[in-house]
Amino acid sequence: MALYSEKVMDHFLHPRNVGVIEDANAVGEVGNAKCGDIMKMYMKIENDTICDVKFETFGCGSAIASSSMATEMIKGKPVADAMKLTNKAVTEALDGLPAHKIHCSVLAEEAIRSALEDYRRRRENSGE
Amino acid sequence: MDIYADHAATTAMSPAAIKAMTRCMQEEYGNPSSLYRIGQRAKETLEKAREEIAAVIHADPGEIFFTSGGSESDNQAIRTAAMAGKRKGKNHIISSAFEHHAVLHTLDRLKAEGFEVTLLDVHENGIVHPEELEAAIRPETCLVTIMYANNEIGTIQPVSEIGKICREHGVVFHTDAVQAVGALAIDVQAENIDMLSASAHKFHGPKGVGFLYARRSIQLVPLISGGAQEKGKRAGTENLPGIVGMAAALKESAAERKTEAARLAELRDLLISGLNEIPHSALNGDAERRLPGNVNFCFEGIEGESLLLLLDEKGISASSGSACTSGSLDPSHVLLAIGRVHDVAHGSLRLTLGRENTREHVEYMISAVKDVVAYLRSFSPVWRDLESGKTPHLL
Numbered sequence: 001m002a003l004y005s006e007k008v009m010d011h012f013l014h015p016r017n018v019g020v021i022e023d024a025n026a027v028g029e030v031g032n033a034k035c036g037d038i039m040k041m042y043m044k045i046e047n048d049t050i051c052d053v054k055f056e057t058f059g060c061g062s063a064i065a066s067s068s069m070a071t072e073m074i075k076g077k078p079v080a081d082a083m084k085l086t087n088k089a090v091t092e093a094l095d096g097l098p099a100h101k102i103h104c105s106v107l108a109e110e111a112i113r114s115a116l117e118d119y120r121r122r123r124e125n126s127g128e
Numbered sequence: 129m130d131i132y133a134d135h136a137a138t139t140a141m142s143p144a145a146i147k148a149m150t151r152c153m154q155e156e157y158g159n160p161s162s163l164y165r166i167g168q169r170a171k172e173t174l175e176k177a178r179e180e181i182a183a184v185i186h187a188d189p190g191e192i193f194f195t196s197g198g199s200e201s202d203n204q205a206i207r208t209a210a211m212a213g214k215r216k217g218k219n220h221i222i223s224s225a226f227e228h229h230a231v232l233h234t235l236d237r238l239k240a241e242g243f244e245v246t247l248l249d250v251h252e253n254g255i256v257h258p259e260e261l262e263a264a265i266r267p268e269t270c271l272v273t274i275m276y277a278n279n280e281i282g283t284i285q286p287v288s289e290i291g292k293i294c295r296e297h298g299v300v301f302h303t304d305a306v307q308a309v310g311a312l313a314i315d316v317q318a319e320n321i322d323m324l325s326a327s328a329h330k331f332h333g334p335k336g337v338g339f340l341y342a343r344r345s346i347q348l349v350p351l352i353s354g355g356a357q358e359k360g361k362r363a364g365t366e367n368l369p370g371i372v373g374m375a376a377a378l379k380e381s382a383a384e385r386k387t388e389a390a391r392l393a394e395l396r397d398l399l400i401s402g403l404n405e406i407p408h409s410a411l412n413g414d415a416e417r418r419l420p421g422n423v424n425f426c427f428e429g430i431e432g433e434s435l436l437l438l439l440d441e442k443g444i445s446a447s448s449g450s451a452c453t454s455g456s457l458d459p460s461h462v463l464l465a466i467g468r469v470h471d472v473a474h475g476s477l478r479l480t481l482g483r484e485n486t487r488e489h490v491e492y493m494i495s496a497v498k499d500v501v502a503y504l505r506s507f508s509p510v511w512r513d514l515e516s517g518k519t520p521h522l523l
Contacts, residue, residue, distance in 0.1 A: 009437075012434070013438075013441065015507075018507045019507065029509060033470070033471035033474070033510050034469075034470040034471055035451070035470075036431050036451045036459070036470075036474040037431075038508075038509050038510055039509075040509040055507075056507045056508060056509040056512065057507065057508070057509070058429065058430065058431055058508040058509055058510040058511070059431050059434065060431055060432075060433035060434055060450070061434050061437045063431075063434075064434055
């Protein structure tokens with residue numbers, strides 16, 4: 001049996017939404033290099049909808065695949081829906097992860113939350 | 129192109145060993161402990177293998193004990209010296225910070241039983257200093273156990289000097305030579321080695337078999353109780369096909385060692401200079417005092433597991449000391465021992481060359497690693513911060 005499911009390998013080898021959004025209005029970064037995982041999410045949100053999302057990840061195969069899958073699951077979705085995305089949903093969409101890799105999907109959930117929190121803060125600061 | 133470059137993990141079976149094993153399984157099914165002719169023939173085969181193995185490391189056949197491999201040999205050697213020490217009221221052991229876990233975890237257990245353990249620094253180049261070893265020896269030191277060559281970064285330890293110091297101080301010296309046997313010239317007499325562990329599958333022999341060399345003066349403590357096999361030091365019917373395969377593989381490795389070591393060292397240096405062209409990368413371990421086939425690098429801004437998976441996609445089998453491949457949260461204890469910080473140690477790559485590897489393989493690997501490192505860096509937030517100057521480069 002392979003280490004990862006075909007879905008994980010597909011998202012790892014052909015990650016979706018890789019890169020940076022220069023005029024992002026929501027940015028979140030979680031994890032730390034000491035532990036070997038960092039995820040950074042960039043979003044362009046208009047009318048409370050995630051119009052675009054991109055990611056940069058330093059990490060193992062499942063971290064990259066989790067980032068890719070998570071961005072795909074929230075792209076074009078209302079902010080309220082993205083807030084509800086769980087690591088469990090990301091793991092299921094990837095047809096499962098090895099037990100010691102579940103934290104990668106947790107990191108993806110946290111990266112999204114962190115970016116949306118940034119978005120909320122920016123709106124508060126701009127007085128909207 | 130399929131390239132196997134993980135010879136420190138295991139090696140492909142030598143056809144000569146397979147042939148010897150097949151013949152043994154077909155014709156020598158007897159139990160070496162039986163008195164009838166079929167059994168006695170098996171016994172002769174067993175003893176012939178023992179002689180062949182002993183000759184390669186300049187030991188007497190009576191000093192070779194067959195085991196299930198490197199881990200068992202390490203365990204038995206260390207337990208033996210510890211128990212002998214305990215009887216004399218000696219409870220101090222010296223080792224190094226980057227030993228194989230078969231040694232370190234055995235020492236952990238002995239610590240729990242009241243032993244004191246000093247782990248020598250292996251310094252930035254991955255080599256222990258003999259004078260630091262000498263300074264660490266106390267009247268109650270009962271064992272020095274230092275590996276012959278490191279399994280991750282391939283650095284070769286000053287075994288002759290260590291052996292001489294131990295002999296002068298009357299301390300037993302064991303060396304885990306799992307990576308060295310077959311690759312380096314070993315002389316247990318000249319190097320004053322009291323015990324030595326080896327594993328067949330590292331030199332193109334079968335898995336699940338190895339040996340422990342123990343000088344005549346050492347009374348091994350059995351780990352497995354039972355019959356009188358191996359002079360009562362290791363019970364259980366001998367793994368004769370495995371032992372025969374091990375002997376055939378070692379004989380072959382020893383015969384071609386000189387030319388093969390020179391060939392591999394040249395390929396190794398070619399690979400090192402190629403990978404050195406990658407910006408912000410560094411070779412781990414001494415550039416010269418290392419195993420002929422070992423190359424180990426750290427690349428800043430990337431993580432080792434994703435590097436391995438992408439190399440696998442390009443047909444290259446390699447390994448890494450990243451946490452994700454070690455199954456724990458910490459990266460390799462070897463890389464940490466030579467002073468690499470966590471962030472950098474996660475981005476390590478070990479390529480270990482062997483018999484089947486060619487110059488063409490090396491050239492392909494250099495270009496593949498360059499491509500993969502550049503690709504992973506292209507979307508690494510760590511690399512972005514390093515390049516923008518937000519965090520300082522370490523390599």
